[in-house]
Amino acid sequence: MPQTPENVLKDLKAKKYAPIYFLHGDESYYLDQISDFIEKNVLQEHEKGFNQIVLYGKDTNLGTIVQNARRFPMMAEKQVVIVKEAQQLADWSKADSKKIIEAYIKQPQPSTVLVFNHKHKSFNKNTTLYKLFDKQAVVVESKKIREHQVGGWIEGYFKQKGYQANFKATAMLTESIGADLGRLQTEIDKLLLNVNDQSKPIDEHLVEEHVGISKAYNIFELQKALGVKDWYKIRQILMYWEANPKSQPLIPTIAMIFQYFCKLLVGHRVTDKSDQNLAKVLKVSPYFVKDYKVAMRHYSLGKVVHIIHYLREADLQSKGVNTRNTSDAQILQELVFKILA
Secondary structure, eight states: OOOOHHHHHHHHHTTOOOSEEEEEESOHHHHHHHHHHHHHHSSOHHHHHHHEEEEEGGGOOHHHHHHHHTSOOSSSSOEEEEEETGGGOTTTTOHHHHHHHHHHHHSOOTTEEEEEEEESBOOOTTSHHHHHHHHHSEEEEOOOOOGGGHHHHHHHHHHHTTOOBOHHHHHHHHHHHTTOHHHHHHHHHHHHTTOOOTTSOBOHHHHHHHHOOOSSSSHHHHHHHHHHTOHHHHHHHHHHHHHSGGGSOHHHHHHHHHHHHHHHHHHHHOSOOOHHHHHHHHTOOGGGHHHHHHHHHHSOHHHHHHHHHHHHHHHHHHTTSSOTTOOHHHHHHHHHHHHHO
């Protein structure tokens, strides 16, 4: 049975090492955590020169991996063999290679810690090889977390570091970065480098200052201004983006506005429009539900359908279709005019 990353890390910290770890899935954050912990901690620094081997999937094969894994450690109790980017191994499906790795899995070298870090996708669970890994090795499958789980993950990460974040700070990080755990960790760690007082909660002002989210001119402020049809604020944001084109590239801007209006479309079609249900269905923080409710009053279901059509047209233009030499700023301005019309 696959194990949770938390349980595997707990065993590793207690120096309970297995002969084989098979890490796979589309969320690389936890896979890298385990792989990096083994790389940094199983051996002492003076033991690593002779006893730690790091291979990359595109540059090796299963035969070479097994050959290295069968070696005995030199002047150490263990040796570590880590295969990074294991999804790029070209011979996973070759019969001869499978026989080699299957034979090793059945009788691994007890003094070797062999790690396969198979990232960005899950291994095929219907194969004999996977079933053998599942039976004989420590298997961890790491899946992308869902949007509604991101806020809880952020709160947990702050708590793990000895800090607390207020609701607005958590919501801002959730909405601006999403479910990319690796990037969330990087941005939160960068923020915490600038915080000296653990007794004070992390607030939205610290997030704005250290994560690079401008409160006045970001995509979320544009969405909020569109939701209430605040022409003045919208004009300010568009003028700022036109003067600073690198601050908000066109293609991701259109994509996020598209997601916003798709959520309005879903909201219109939901019978139960309570805050709790809308937060769940729209997969947004409860903090933002009131904004979506206001926007739904300003944009009827029929209008939202038309807006999604305009967004598709703008998306094609942003990618060079029927542009008529139109600049990115002009494409966005025309789109916003159609939305507000």
